[in-house]
Amino acid sequence: MNASEFGPLLVSYDxxxxxxxxxxGRAHRTPVLTSETVNKRTGADVFFKCxxxxxxxxxxxxxxxxALSQLLPEEKKRGVLxxxxxxxxxxxxxxxxxLDIKPVIVMPMDAPQVKVEATKGYGAEVVLYDxxxxxxxxxxxxxxxxxxxxxxxPFDHPHVVxxxxxxxxxxxxxxxxxxYLLVCCGGGGLLSGCAIAAHALSxxxxxxxVEPALGDDATRSFKTRTLQSxxxxxxxxxxxxxxxxxxxxxxxxxAYVHDMLTVDDPELLRTMFWLWERMKIVVEPTGxxxxxxxxxxxxSAKGARVGVIISGGNIDLRWxxxxxxxxx
Amino acid sequence: MNASEFGPLLVSYDxxxxxxxxxxGRAHRTPVLTSETVNKRTGADVFFKCxxxxxxxxxxxxxxxxALSQLLPEEKKRGVLxxxxxxxxxxxxxxxxxLDIKPVIVMPMDAPQVKVEATKGYGAEVVLYDxxxxxxxxxxxxxxxxxxxxxxxPFDHPHVVxxxxxxxxxxxxxxxxxxYLLVCCGGGGLLSGCAIAAHALSxxxxxxxVEPALGDDATRSFKTRTLQSxxxxxxxxxxxxxxxxxxxxxxxxxAYVHDMLTVDDPELLRTMFWLWERMKIVVEPTGxxxxxxxxxxxxSAKGARVGVIISGGNIDLRWxxxxxxxxx
Numbered sequence: 128m129n130a131s132e133f134g135p136l137l138v139s140y141d142x143x144x145x146x147x148x149x150x151x152g153r154a155h156r157t158p159v160l161t162s163e164t165v166n167k168r169t170g171a172d173v174f175f176k177c178x179x180x181x182x183x184x185x186x187x188x189x190x191x192x193x194a195l196s197q198l199l200p201e202e203k204k205r206g207v208l209x210x211x212x213x214x215x216x217x218x219x220x221x222x223x224x225x226l227d228i229k230p231v232i233v234m235p236m237d238a239p240q241v242k243v244e245a246t247k248g249y250g251a252e253v254v255l256y257d258x259x260x261x262x263x264x265x266x267x268x269x270x271x272x273x274x275x276x277x278x279x280x281p282f283d284h285p286h287v288v289x290x291x292x293x294x295x296x297x298x299x300x301x302x303x304x305x306x307y308l309l310v311c312c313g314g315g316g317l318l319s320g321c322a323i324a325a326h327a328l329s330x331x332x333x334x335x336x337v338e339p340a341l342g343d344d345a346t347r348s349f350k351t352r353t354l355q356s357x358x359x360x361x362x363x364x365x366x367x368x369x370x371x372x373x374x375x376x377x378x379x380x381x382a383y384v385h386d387m388l389t390v391d392d393p394e395l396l397r398t399m400f401w402l403w404e405r406m407k408i409v410v411e412p413t414g415x416x417x418x419x420x421x422x423x424x425x426x427s428a429k430g431a432r433v434g435v436i437i438s439g440g441n442i443d444l445r446w447x448x449x450x451x452x453x454x455x
Numbered sequence: 456m457n458a459s460e461f462g463p464l465l466v467s468y469d470x471x472x473x474x475x476x477x478x479x480g481r482a483h484r485t486p487v488l489t490s491e492t493v494n495k496r497t498g499a500d501v502f503f504k505c506x507x508x509x510x511x512x513x514x515x516x517x518x519x520x521x522a523l524s525q526l527l528p529e530e531k532k533r534g535v536l537x538x539x540x541x542x543x544x545x546x547x548x549x550x551x552x553x554l555d556i557k558p559v560i561v562m563p564m565d566a567p568q569v570k571v572e573a574t575k576g577y578g579a580e581v582v583l584y585d586x587x588x589x590x591x592x593x594x595x596x597x598x599x600x601x602x603x604x605x606x607x608x609p610f611d612h613p614h615v616v617x618x619x620x621x622x623x624x625x626x627x628x629x630x631x632x633x634x635y636l637l638v639c640c641g642g643g644g645l646l647s648g649c650a651i652a653a654h655a656l657s658x659x660x661x662x663x664x665v666e667p668a669l670g671d672d673a674t675r676s677f678k679t680r681t682l683q684s685x686x687x688x689x690x691x692x693x694x695x696x697x698x699x700x701x702x703x704x705x706x707x708x709x710a711y712v713h714d715m716l717t718v719d720d721p722e723l724l725r726t727m728f729w730l731w732e733r734m735k736i737v738v739e740p741t742g743x744x745x746x747x748x749x750x751x752x753x754x755s756a757k758g759a760r761v762g763v764i765i766s767g768g769n770i771d772l773r774w775x776x777x778x779x780x781x782x783x
Contacts, residue, residue: 158486160508179735180488400772407507407768409735440735444728448776 133352134378140327142289143296143320146193150293153225154189157181157294159301164405169421170429174305176298179410179440183249185366186294186317186438187218187281193290194279195222203228208276210267212238213366214439215281220249231276233267241443282316283373292320298434299328306431311416311438312336312345312387313367315376321436322383332434333385337420339364339392344371346387349380363392363450366413366439388426390419396450398422402437414439461680462706465613468655471620471648474521478621481553482517485509485622487629492733497749498757502633504626507738507768511577513694514622514645514766515546515609521618522607523550531556536604538595540566541694542767543609548577559604561595569771610644611701620648626762627656634759639744639766640664640673640715641695643704649764650711660762661713665748667692667720672699674715677708691720691778694741694767716754718747724778726750730765742767 129136160175178186195207206229209219216232223230230251234243235258243253256266271278280287294317295308308325312318315336322334338346342360348371356371372380390398395412398419402410410418417435420426457464488503506514523535534557537547544560551558558579562571563586571581584594599606608615622645623636636653640646643664650662666674670688676699684699700708718726723740726747730738738746745763748754 163510182491184735403737404770404772407512407737409731409737442732444732444779448779451772451776452780 131378131382133381134374136378136382137285137375138288138292138320138323138379140323142285143292143324143327146189146286146289147293147296149196150189150192150290153192154293155181156297159298160406160408162406165422169433171421172432173421174298174302174432174434175406175418175437176294176434177408177437178294179408179414179437183214183217183221184439184441185214185218185414186291186436187214188221189293190287190290190316190320191215191218191279192222192225194284194286195219195226195228197286198228198277202277205275205277206231207279208233208267208271209279209281210234210263211281212242214441216242216246216251217249219279220246220251224250231270231274233263233270235263239443282314282369283375285375288316288320288375288379290320291317292324294436295321295324295434296328299324302434304329304432305332305434307426307428308332308334308434308436309417309420309426310334310336310436311367311413312338313413314369315345315372315380317436317438318384319376319379323379326383334383335420335426336380336384336387337416338387338389339367339395339416340389341392342367342369343389344369345380346389348372348377349384349387352381364395364413364416366411367416388420390416390423390425394423395419396454400451400454408437409440409442410437411439411442459706459710461709462702464706464710465703466616466620466648466651466707468651470613470617471624471652474517474614474617475621475624477524478517478520478618481520482621483509484625487626488734488736490734493750497761499749500760501749502626502630502760502762503734503746503765504622504762505736505765506622507736507742507765511542511545511549512767512769513542513546513742514619514764515542516549517621518615518618518644518648519543519546519607520550520553522612522614523547523554523556525614526556526605530605533603533605534559535607536561536595536599537607537609538562538591539609540570542769544570544574544579545577547607548574548579552578559598559602561591561598563591567771610642610697611703613703616644616648616703616707618648619645620652622764623649623652623762624656627652630762632657632760633660633762635754635756636660636662636762637745637748637754638662638664638764639695639741640666641697641741643673643700643708645764645766646712647704647707651707654711662711663748663754664708664712664715665744666715666717667695667723667744668717669720670695670697671717672697673708674717676700676705677712677715680709692723692741692744694739695744716748718744718751718753722751723747724782728779728782736765737768737770738765739767739770
């Protein structure tokens, strides 16, 4: 295991390669799309790795499946717990069903009914808690302790990070070396995993994380070289509202990521709908972060070969319709 | 050339194969998507051929490019004319640009500015006419005559039909034999071309056309074995508002198509947004016709292998947002 001044580097490319073997045939090998319109607009050769076409609609399935499949037999028998009202919940639920491991998902009582139903639809038990009265972590830990469940964190776990890195591994295998790889950043699981893959498969490639300006804790952490946090940022990129990076992801991001960029919500929304309209793919706000940095010119990529991870496509169309009508 | 009681059969599979050679490297070989959710819902193995990812966003580019590339040198020098305010206009404009043939597109004065601009964006000259004072065909023929332009019809031309058939050819090459092939039907260009390919590459496959109930002229033509028409049907499937099939397509549909189905507009809208939400692809109303027949149970496909052509994805997101908010 390597160490850095920021902490141990708990994930290596071998772990990503191992994850790729585990998820093979269970996760989709998602398509890479290109667009002449995008190439013309940016002056770059751009390759979109479309994780919105991943099972359950986001890259999260990769890490969840990789983590669950490495539990010990007795852990598998007892079941797993995840707390999330987003894609991670559905990822753990689906991975649990496929691996015959009972998933328990902890969600706040006011989580949208549609998300509760979707998670139940994947076969999970949903346990609701009152977020005004109870601390989520304490509630989840207590429940996990009582039932002997293994907690699957959304990003700060080596097996989760290694799983997410398989998205970039597939991209490099399909398109070859790149100059830049743009990846959205919430807690840094996808970003660090992909940066590790980039470092191994395309050593000159600069992995760049993209955050919403309203939730720029990882960017500040990166620039100040000290872990920073933010509290419930009100960005529309709900997958990047994370409090801070973690003990696993922060050192990896410091070791393997070249730079961090931010985009504001209007830029994000504009790019998201542009991707819908011009590329014919449904992308959620968080899923459009990396593409926004490129298309809004935060990075000068003229003449470069650029990979962009489209991280997910799970969106409430009714909400999206309201946003679209409000936008002009 | 074969004849039938309905007229000569002007397109054979050889013409489709020839078109495939001509468009190779110019048209996209569009992806085939599958969905476990769809398979579970229908009990079938379903393969979506996604022409919404085709250049300019619809299958129309195939036929336009095949037709333009077969013009005589002197015709190419003089230029081409198409009348359309939809995908055919953009297809001819783009094919013209790629083949260095000047395209002139005739549109009604009240065509949406965004479509006029998009067509100009592909390098076409747009000529507007007053649809309340002038007959479109007469106007277009006069203009074509004055300037010596070759008229490229939207569907009723053997080269256009052969070009559209390449979509099904690619599908069979990728997924093998099928039991059913569902194809939307406006003027019958895509339908007849794809049915010819099905007949050659998967002889047991039943090609089925799908029309909007409000514009069911082809269905009535098929059932009565006599060419029928309808006048400006008010369906949201704007690509299937065609007056009637034509002299080229009607005999081909009668010879190669197994059956016709209709879906109503609420079914179409529901399925269209379901495809957006679950499959993460942006599909226009006409582009969702074939999928609607399957997903709304118009066809009993249990245990069958079913191909579905998603014909296009060009949609005004503002209009779509309004529809989505009005729908529930």
